[in-house]
Amino acid sequence: MSVAQEIREEVVSTVRRFVEREVMPVASALEHRNEYPHALVDRMKELGLFGATIPQDFGGLGLDVTTYAMVVEELCKGWMSLSGVLNTHLMVAYMLRTHGTDEQKQRYLPAMARGEHRGALCLTEPHAGSDVQRIRTTAVRTGDSYVINGSKMFITNARYGTVYAIATKTDPKIDPPYKGISMFVGEKGPGLTVSRDIDKLGYKGLETCEVNFEDYHVPAANLIGGKEGQGFIHVMSGLEVGRINIAARAVGVAEAAFASAIKYAQQRETFGKPICEHQAIQLKLADMATRIEAAKLLVYNAADKKDRGERCDVEAGMAKLFASETCLEVATEAMRILGGYGYTKEFQVERYFRDAPLMIIGEGTNEIQRLVIAKQLIQRHKI
Numbered sequence: 001m002s003v004a005q006e007i008r009e010e011v012v013s014t015v016r017r018f019v020e021r022e023v024m025p026v027a028s029a030l031e032h033r034n035e036y037p038h039a040l041v042d043r044m045k046e047l048g049l050f051g052a053t054i055p056q057d058f059g060g061l062g063l064d065v066t067t068y069a070m071v072v073e074e075l076c077k078g079w080m081s082l083s084g085v086l087n088t089h090l091m092v093a094y095m096l097r098t099h100g101t102d103e104q105k106q107r108y109l110p111a112m113a114r115g116e117h118r119g120a121l122c123l124t125e126p127h128a129g130s131d132v133q134r135i136r137t138t139a140v141r142t143g144d145s146y147v148i149n150g151s152k153m154f155i156t157n158a159r160y161g162t163v164y165a166i167a168t169k170t171d172p173k174i175d176p177p178y179k180g181i182s183m184f185v186g187e188k189g190p191g192l193t194v195s196r197d198i199d200k201l202g203y204k205g206l207e208t209c210e211v212n213f214e215d216y217h218v219p220a221a222n223l224i225g226g227k228e229g230q231g232f233i234h235v236m237s238g239l240e241v242g243r244i245n246i247a248a249r250a251v252g253v254a255e256a257a258f259a260s261a262i263k264y265a266q267q268r269e270t271f272g273k274p275i276c277e278h279q280a281i282q283l284k285l286a287d288m289a290t291r292i293e294a295a296k297l298l299v300y301n302a303a304d305k306k307d308r309g310e311r312c313d314v315e316a317g318m319a320k321l322f323a324s325e326t327c328l329e330v331a332t333e334a335m336r337i338l339g340g341y342g343y344t345k346e347f348q349v350e351r352y353f354r355d356a357p358l359m360i361i362g363e364g365t366n367e368i369q370r371l372v373i374a375k376q377l378i379q380r381h382k383i
Contacts, residue, residue, distance in 0.1 A: 004064075007067075008063075008066075008067045008070070011061070011063065011067060011070075011071065012067070012070045012071060012074060014047065015047070015049070015071050015074045015075060016074045018043065018047060019074055019075060019077060019078035020078070022040065022043060023040060023075070023078035023079050023082065024078045024079075026040075027078055027079035027348075027351075028345075028348055028351065030079075030205050031079065031081070031204045031205050031351055032204075032345060033205075034199075034204045034205055035205055036160065036205055036206070036207065037079075037081070037082065037205055037206075040079075040082060041082075041085055041160075044082070044085070044086070044115070045114070045115035048060070048061050048113075049061075049071065049086055050086065050089060050090075050112065050113060050114065050115035050118070051112070051113030051114065051115075052068050052071060052086065052090060053065065053068050053090050053093065053094065053241075054090075054093050054097065054109055054112060054113040055097065055109075058097070058105065058106075058109035058110050058113055059109070059110045059113040059114060060093075060109070060113035061113075064303075064307045065241065065244060065303040065304075065306040065307050066300055066303040066304055066307055068090075068245075068248075068303075069244055069245070069247075069248040069299050069300065069303045070248070072086070072087075072245055072248040072249055072252065073248045073249075073251050073252040073255070073296075073299075074252065075252065076248070076249045076250075076251075076252025076253050076256070077252045077253075077255055077256045077259075078256075079205075080202075080203065080249055080252065080253050080355045080358075081203055081204060081205045081206040081355075082206075083245065083248075083249050083252075084156050084157075084203065084206045085118075085156075085157065085206060086245075087156070087242060087245045087246075087249075088119060088120055088121050088156040088157050088161075089112065089118055089119040089120075089157060089161075090119075090241070090245075091119070091121050091165075091238040091239075091241055091242050091245075092112070092119030092120070092121055092163060092165040092185070092238075093108075093109060093112050093113075093119060094237070094238050094241050095165060095183065095224060095234045095235075095237070095238045096108055096109060096112075096165075096185065096224065097109060098234075098237060099183075099224055099225045099230065099233070099234045099237070100185075100224050100225060101221075101224075101225065101226050103221065104185065104221075104222070104224065108163060108185065112163065116162075117162045117163045118157055118160060118161045118162050118163065119157060119161060119163045119164075119165065120155055120156060120157035120158050120161035120163070120164050120165070120211075121155070121156075121164075121165050121238070122137075122152040122155055122158075122164050122165065122166045122167060122211055123135075123152070123167045123235060124152060124153050124154050124155070125137065125150065125151060125152055125153055126151060126153045126210075129154075129365075130364060130365055130368045132167070132178070132181070132232065132235060133176065133177040133178035133181065133232065134177065135150070135167055135168070135169060135181065136150055136169065136172075137149065137150025137151070137152065137166070137167065137168045137169065137213060138150060138168060138169050138170075138172060139166075139168035139169070139170050139182060139184060139218075140170075141170075141220065144219060144220050145217045145218060145219050145220055146168075146170075146184065146217070146218050146219075146220060146222075146223070147215055147216065147217055148166060148168055148184065148186075148191070148213045148216040148217075148218060149213055149214060149215060149216070150168070150212075150213050151210065151211070151212050151213070152166075152210070152211040152212075152213075153198075153210050154198065154208055154209075154210075155208065155209050155210070155211050156206065156207070156208055157207070158194050158207060158208075158209035158210075158211050159194050159197065159207040159209055160207060162187060162188060163185060163186075163187060164185070164186050164187070164188075164192070164211075165183055165184070165185055165224070166183065166184045166185075166186055166213070166218075167181060167182075167183055167231055167235060168181070168182055168183070168184060168231070169181060169182075170182040170228045170229065171228070171229065174229075178232040179229050179232070180229060181229070181231035181232045181235070182223060182224075182228045182229060182230065182231040183223075183224040183225075183230070183231040183234045183235065184218050184222050184223055184224065185218075185222050185224055186216070186218040186222060189216070189217075190216070190217075191213060191214050191215050191216030191217065192211065192212075192213055192216050193211070193212045193213075193214070194209050194210075194211055195209070195210045195211065195212050196209065196210050197209050198210065201354050201357065202351070202354030202355040202356075202357070202358060203355055203358045236313075239363055239364065240306060240312055240313055240316045241306065242363040243302075243316040243317060243319070243320040243363045243364065243369075244299060244302050244303050244306065244312075244316050244319060244320075245363075246320050246323075246324065246359050246362050246363045247295070247298065247299045247302070247316070247319035247320045247322075247323040247324065247359075248299050248303075248323075249327075249359055250295065250320075250323035250324045250326065250327035250356070250359040251292065251295050251296050251299055251323050251326075251327070253327050253331065253352050253355055253356060253359070254288075254291075254292050254295065254323070254326055254327040254330040254331070254352075254356075255292060256348070256352055257288075257327075257330050257331045257333075257334040257349060257352040257353075258285075258288050258289060258292060258330055258334065260334055260338070260347065260348060260349050260352075261284075261285065261288065261333065261334035261337040261338065261349070262276070262285055264337060264338050264341070264347075265281050265285065265337055275337070281337060284333050284336070284337060285337075287333075288329075288330045288333055288334070291326040291329065291330065292326060292330060294322065294326075295319070295322050295323035295326045295327075296323075298315070298318055298319040298322050298323060299319045299323060301315055301319070302315035302316045302318070302319040313372060313376060314372070314373050314376045314377065314380075317364075317369040317370075317372045317373045318369075318373060320359070320363065320364070320366075320369055321366050321369040321370065321373070323359070324356075324359035324360045324366060325360065325366065327352075327356045327359055328356040328357060328359075328360060331349065331352040331353045331355075331356040332353065332356075334349045334352065334353075335349050335350070335353050
């Protein structure tokens with residue numbers, strides 16, 4: 001076994017033990033109370049997970065994307081919301097280490113790796129989700145700083161985060177519009193307001209907020225990469241990692257739902273035998289397990305391509321599309337197998353059922369994924 005493989009197995013096993021011993025016993029209670037998991041987040045800091053993909057030169061674990069996907073999968077078997085704390089944070093870190101200036105990397109990445117800084121990506125706006133280039137938040141240069149005005153929606157880590165990657169328009173009139181997007185990194189201060197927490201169907205315990213910027217000043221040195229108009233490129237590269245994360249989340253939740261279903265199917269009896277011996281249930285279990293395995297392979301394929309430094313928007317889109325649809329289907333089938341019990345809060349299947357739709361919507365809807373996949377396939381197979 002290679003050293004890299006040994007490290008991967010050690011990291012994944014450590015996270016699996018953490019989930020089994022510390023997350024699973026408390027997840028449902030925290031989720032039903034919609035309570036932020038401060039103690040679990042602190043433990044993730046201790047385990048070094050806030051620095052999972054941050055290079056060792058900056059104090060992180062330096063994990064490859066494949067290992068990170070496996071970590072996310074394990075976390076989501078216990079409670080999907082925990083992975084959300086890491087995903088946005090590490091997307092911000094990825095943009096900084098890939099596109100940031102040397103000074104920006106030194107200033108932020110070590111503290112982010114330790115979990116002292118927690119990152120939030122301020123991208124979506126009330127009127128601009130999938131159509132990123134239509135954002136209206138502006139950044140105007142005034143001397144040695146920029147003044148940011150606008151509003152952001154559905155921001156993870158907004159309330160408990162300390163570092164914000166903010167997508168803005170530095171040139172609102174340029175055509176095409178995406179060339180006017182610039183990314184800034186900022187910290188909490190005057191002009192930045194977390195205005196409200198958004199109540200959600202699932203994905204509870206983790207804050208999802210609206211954030212307003214009103215004459216919010218950031219130093220010109222906080223323009224990521226030091227050059228205007230590069231923000232769209234920064235965002236798209238980060239979203240590749242984000243979509244792999246979402247796909248891995250979906251696999252983890254689907255595996256948890258399947259585990260609940262196959263356990264219950266062996267314990268519940270009808271007509272004198274366990275329901276797992278009825279063909280109707282067997283067909284469901286076979287389809288569920290097969291789709292999960294296929295989804296997992298798609299995730300690892302996309303992650304491997306990202307690790308090799310190759311463009312993987314098609315592969316990440318395919319993984320996100322298939323894994324998220326699989327997750328919802330498996331969660332629904334698990335609820336059907338449990339019957340009435342699956343609809344109660346006494347079993348965890350109802351949580352998986354509520355969490356699953358997020359993966360279909362998050363990091364670009366599945367409709368957008370299909371368009372991205374199709375456009376790139378046409379380019380790859382052009383005649």
